Amino acid sequence: MVTFPGTLDDQDAARAVRLAGAEPVPLWHADHDLKGVDAVFLPGGFSYGDYLRCGAISRFAPLMDELIPAARSGLPVLGTCNGFQILCEAHLLPGALTRNASLHYVCRDQGIRVVNNRTAWTRDFEQGQDIVLPVKHGEGRYVASDETLAELESTGRVVFRYLGGNPNGSLNDIAGITNETGTIVGLMPHPEHAVEELVGAPSTDGRAFFTSILKKLVNA
Secondary structure, eight states, X not given: OEEOTTBOOHHHHHHHHHHHTOOOOOEETTOSOOTTOSOEEEOOBOGGGGOSSTTTTGGGSHHHXXXXXXXXXXXXXXXXXXXXXXXXXTTSSSSEEEOOTTSSOEEEEEEEEESOOOSXXXXXXXXXXXXXXXEEESSOEEEOOHHHHHHHHHTTOEXXXXXXXXXXXXXXXXXXXXXXXXXXXXXSSOGGGSSOGGGTOSOSTTHHHHHHHHXXXXXX
């Protein structure tokens, strides 16, 4: 779990990893060492106060100098909310996240559909499965060029779509995407907030993200 100034969800992410049976390893944005981790989680929050574009400053953090080439070489990476924004700013995923179409911050339980269960982070889902995860963001509208959208759609790189209403106006109702190899996934909803009933989460649907990557690493 990478912590930037303003990251909020790193401890939630660490707990989710523990509940899945893995060992969370804290990574600090100013370090130059990935500590030999097998996968990386970029959590949500407001890195650097969301000055400039969301994630634009974090993209240049020292740790990203190590993470970007490692991710391009196959290190699995999951980015949620602000983490998704950072992945786009780092050009590890195409497109960008912009202001919600309503221009209002959105915080609610959100239905999404699993469109691609073949990524490193979605193997424990069923294709077409409908799940519920929390969303909480002001700049979650996914946008991309017509050519990029067509490529994402035609190559199966859209991983999730919103159900029951689009909370931010994302093009094609896109809630999450992946890279060409399925090792990098970015999404706006927060799976780390839906891993146990004890805290009143809308579901435990988020657990499958963490069990998926753990099984991939164990069976690699």
